Amino acid sequence: MSGSGDNERIKEGLRQTLHDLSTLHGVSGFEQAVVRYTRQRFEPLVKRVETDSYGNVTAVKSSRHEAPVLMISAHMDEIGFIVKSIEPNGFLRFDRIGGAGEAVLPCRKVDVSGHFGLIGSISGHLASASRLGQITPISELYIDVGASTADEVGKMGINVGDPISFFGELAAFTARDRVCGKGMDDRAGLAILIQVLNELKDEIPFGSVRAVATVLEQVGLRGAAMAAYRIKPNYAIALDGVAAADTPDLSTTKDMPVIMGKGPVVLLASSIGQDVAVRGNIAHPAMRRHLLAAATNGQVPVQFATLMRRGTTEAALVHMSRDGVPAITVGVPRRYSYSPHEMIDLGDAAAAVNLIVRFIREMETHSDLAFA
Structure with a gap:
């Protein structure tokens, strides 16, 4: 895991990005302002930036090898x-x-x-x-x-x-590194994606990394499906928020075993509806294996959760692209979902940055993506 000095720098970078993003309006289908901002942030950090006809923005890093191709996505749209x-x-x-x-x-x-x-x-x-x-x-x-x-x-x-x-500009709490604002679903994921690219700015990964800021997630995960079809990734990580259940009206056993401040969430299964076949995702075993290895090697604390009652992430459609894409979701604990004032802990977001950076640095070991 990065040192405390690095973590403070990462948290400050996330804070500044979230401040910018919370002032932008980007309801599904109207993400233009966020697309412009994201392109501007991506361009100094990568080899090239591509924007498709619907507004999905893909940052392409230089790599030592063409394969494997890793797609990491976070959505730009808000409710x-x-x-x-x-x-x-x-x-x-x-x-x-x-x-x-x-x-x-x-x-x-x-x-x-x-x-x-x-x-x-x-x-x-x-x-x-x-x-x-x-x-x-x-x-x-x-x-x-x-x-x-x-x-x-x-x-x-x-x-x-x-x-x-x-309207819901970023506000900071006095206690801890906690902030709230509108659209943390998924501006927090987008801030993490930008910060990951910043951390890797001077590095050339083993394989090809495609960081994708997507559109139209809130109305059916549509942008991620478009991007995955075009990119043809070998594997994928979706960055999103996951509801924390550590408030007086919820239970961390009956509802969600997610506590704010305890690290990012590895989402092992999700579904819209009780039937997992209805647009959901069960984490691919190879993705779970490699992600947990990165967490262990980087000393990054993680939490585990399932979300089977209501809600899913872009992994739900990405994993079904073409002949199948091993996929998993990394989430940031979030309170007060779908409100104008969603709350996250910057420590959790910084830990997610460290986890994804470590995962990318270990791409050379990701030779086994078999379902075993």
Whole structure:
């Protein structure tokens, strides 16, 4: 594992990147600002940078050998919304893009295609006690952009189909190295990907490393599927967040055995739904073997988890590309998922950087990717 001085430097690098990323808006299908930022960060660190027609950004490092080809992915998009209609009195109706729950929405500040907006809520002085205790479905919510007519909204340049995203700039907690902000799913993974390339800037790995920042993950893992088909990797690692269950309303045995501050998570199985056949991934045994060897050799603490009830990562589609890609997920423990203020520990993220860097430095030993 890197020394304490290196870890502090890595954490500071992650903090600065997350500060930048938390100010950018990139709802699924509208990731352009994050694509531009990612290209800018990738370009000084690698041999070349490629961007496909959908916005997936691939950093290609120089290598000593063409094979094996390792794909490491993190997604750029965030959960958000889209303008569905405009009321005659200037309020906006909207639909969900991704998994934001209704309970966290009333009175949240949002960006509507570059304009400030506020998700409305009934006044506490005018609502009945029963109404105040209810969660308002998204079909009944609206956004106030300060306009009084639909024509006024049109003159602002807001139209049906425009993206809506949370405001949630990075904030730091006094205790420990913990931060929160919007889009930590998966801006934390993207920050780790950038930091890994920074750590390896002056190194030439044994095999080919393709670091891919993907689009459209929140709506079906689509960017990763596009990238994997084009890259044809021999093996792959998906970087993403994993829900921590160390809060008073959850259990680390009944819900998830993940504790913030105890290191990155090696996700051994995931699925959307109870049936693992429904878009999930069971970690390939060779990937598990080589990743754990890197953790042991680098003295990086890791946690193990499964996610079989609701949720999966890009490994779910990458591993099914072409004739199969051995894949695994490395996750960062995250509290308050799918909210405007997701929380991570920079120590966990720095440990993930160290783990992936060690894994890449050991590529020469990755000759056995057999299912055994």
